[in-house]
Amino acid sequence: MQIERVEVGTLTYTVVEREAKVKKANGTELILKKGKLYSLQWEIF
Secondary structure, rough: OOOOOOOOOOEEEEOOOEEEEEEOOOEEEEEEOOOOEEEEEEOOO
């Protein structure tokens, strides 16, 4: 398990095995699939 906190900026991941779940502050979940590169962006409004 890995926990990250990003307030502003971009977090980039490549999922190497299985899948990764990302839970956003608003409660929605993203499922990141193996073998893909993901860039997640956050901004404060």
